[in-house]
Amino acid sequence: MAFDGLFIHSLLKNLSPTLIGGKLTKIYQPFEQDLVLNFRKVRKNQRLLISANAQNPRFYITTETITNPDVAPTFVMVLRKYLEGSILQEIKQVDVERIVNFHFSNRNELGDEMQLILSVELMGRHSNVILYNADDNKIIDLLKRINPDENRARLLLPHASYELPPLLPGLNGFNLSLDQFNNLKTKYPEPMDFVKQFNGLDGDDKKEFAGYLEDDFTYSSLQTFFNQFNRPKGYILQTTKHKDRVYTYLPYHLELNLIYSNDDINKTLDDFYHEQANREWVKQKSKKIENIVNNELKKLKKKIIKLRKQLDQAENSEGYRIKGELLNAYLHEVKPGMESIDLPNYYKNNQPLKIKLDPALSPARNAQKYFTRYQKLRNSIKHVNEQIKLANENLDYFESIQTAIDNADPQDIDAISDELINQGYLKEQTHNRRRKKKISEKNLNTFKLNDGKKVLVGKNNYQNDWLTLKKSDKRDYWFHVKNMPGSHVILQDSNPSDEDIKEAAEIAAYFSKGKTSSHVPVDYVQVKRIKKPNGAKPGFVIYTGQNSIEVTPDEQDVLSKKI
Known part of the structure; x- marks a missing residue:
């Protein structure tokens, strides 16, 4: 079930009493298309998340702590100017459409009362958040300013008059009378045709409503179907294709399996969108550094292919030496101005070998040219091997950055950006300089094993170095996937059981490039056996005396241990 009209109707039954009458104390725009409004009511704070993301437009009360940007975007500055300190008077849905108006009362600089409306339109790629004055209907500002050429139905720019978007005709099932029902049934005797006359229903709702009829x-039956949206609960159900969906009622006519339920629909939404929202926010925040990482990975892979070809050519350079020897041996047969000559190759039973010649060079100089070429290639082997080693180390480094991004929460991206700045891959913006935060245990992922032992997990290369080389006791055990990028994982125990080792290894496998693989090899060793070479990149260490274990990480099992 999407955020359709009936879903919004249900959500407001739960959300409105919590927020109406509350004072809007803080407003943030942590990401390009997401807002967080902090309301204070009855000495409690409630955070309302509003997202105009095209794939998942939504709003609900969240407990998620979201890091805010150092520089506030223009729209949030406007909202702060007009709405901070205001009282939320009312929340009204437009009929059963995907439009919700938050009515605020505030005072302007002259002390005069203003009635302001924050309109949230959840309409896929046309989703938007619009602030306008209720007195004259003039738009003050909006999250997405739309060029008139892109939307000719209405003008979505500051100072324009606010108008509703074009809406499809249809009935509101909550207001339908018995007479209207009977007339509609006469006109549309087939249940699905009947259902199609109603607004606010997505595909699943229509199937379920048709099933009732x-x-x-x-x-x-109609009343029974619609009344359940006035008593909402939170349900997460799974389709036959193992896709999770969230509902405010329990469907009986759809092929779905119940996997979670909660009386609080906001809590259900917060849980349902947690991982999905994190991925969206990480993607938004990491876009710039992911472009750098992807470009570096492409360049390094191409470079390694080229270097391997050079190495192969150098290691198979004996042919140049042989040609030089044969030319010297049969120098009397080589005439000036020849472009090639066939000479018996005494290394292969005197089979004829065709040798190309430079007609501008003397016979002796042609022979010397082959020896010079041979020697140059032989001498290059060491250098090319060093270059391949360096390129592979850089490839491993950028793959570790990509793995850190894949496992990151939104607040971790700044630390990854700082690392790339310090390594010279990313230029720091002068206007965006911020004080670097010291790493502490609260920055790490923390897990508790079944027997209560603690496991700490670094989320980026700087955290990995700090965790392994500074935080950990030398007797603790260190875990890391074998021969692939991953987090440093520390089991805070000097004498772990076999079960402890298995659980910690599963955590290490999950926070690695092999998180979706089976039979992932994981090395483990005491911290005292780990060293960091001089000049090594962040996150890179060497170790000896390790043991290994093969595990298959299970996401649900691993994350259930997180504290």
């Missing part, structure tokens, strides 16, 4: 095509 197929069981009993009466006004009572």
Whole structure:
């Protein structure tokens, strides 16, 4: 079930009493298309998340702590100017459309009362958040300013008059009378045709509503279906294709399996969108550094292919030496101005070998040219091997950055950016300089094993170095996937059981490039056996005396241990 009109109707039954009458104390725009409004009511803070993301437009009360940008975007500055300190008077849905108006009362600089409306339109790629004055209907500002050429239905720019978007005709099932029902049934005797006359229903709702009417095509069935949206609960159900969906009611006519339920629909939404929202926010915040990482990975892979070809050519350079020897041996047969000559190769039973010649050079100089070429290639082997080693180390480094991004929470991206700045891959913006935060245990991922032992996990290369080389006791055990990028994982125990080792190894495998693989090899060793070479890149260490274990990480099992 998407955020359709019926879903929003249900959500407001739960959300409105919590927020109406509350004072809007803080407003943030942590990401390009997401807002967080902090309300204070009855000595409690409630954070309302509003997202105009095209794939998942939504709003609900969240407990998520979201890091805010150092420089506030223009829209949030406007909202702070007009709405901070205001009182939320009312929340009204436009009929059963995906439009919700938050009505605020505030005073302007002259002390005069203002009525302001924050309109949240959850319409896929057309989703938007619009602030306008209720007195003259003039738009003050909006999250997405739309060029008139892109939307000719209405003008979405500051100072324009606010108008509703074009809406499809349809009925509101909450207001339908018995007479209207009977007239509509006469006109549309087939349940699905009947259902199509109503607004606010997504595909699943229509199937479920039609199922009610197929069981009993009466006004009572219609009321039963719509009344459940006035008593919402949170349900997460799974389709036959193992995709999770969230509902405010429990469907009976759809092929779904119940996997979670909660009386609080906001809590259900917060849980349901947690991982998805994190991925969206990380993607938004890491876009710039991911471009750098992807470009570096492409360049390094191409470079390694080229270097391996050079190495192969150098290691198979004996042919140049042989040609030089044969030319010297049969120098009397080589005439000035020749472009090639066939000479017996005494290394291969005197089989003829065709040798190309430079007609501008003397026979002796042609022979010397082959020896020079041979010697140059032989001498290059050491250098090319060093270059391949360096390129592979850099490739491993950028793959570790990519793995850190894949496992990051939004607040971790700044630390990864700092690392790339310090390594010279990213230029720091002068206007965006911020004080670097010291690493502490609260920055890490923390897990508790079944027997209560603690496991700490670094989320980027700087955290990995700090955790392994500074935080850990030398007797603790260190875990890391074998021969692939991953987090440093520390089991805070000097004498772990076999079960402890298995659980910690599963955590290490999950926070690695092999998180979706089976039979992932993980090395483990005491911290005292780990060293960091001089000049090594962040996150790179060497170790000896390790043991290994093969595990298959299970996401649900691993994350259930997180504290």
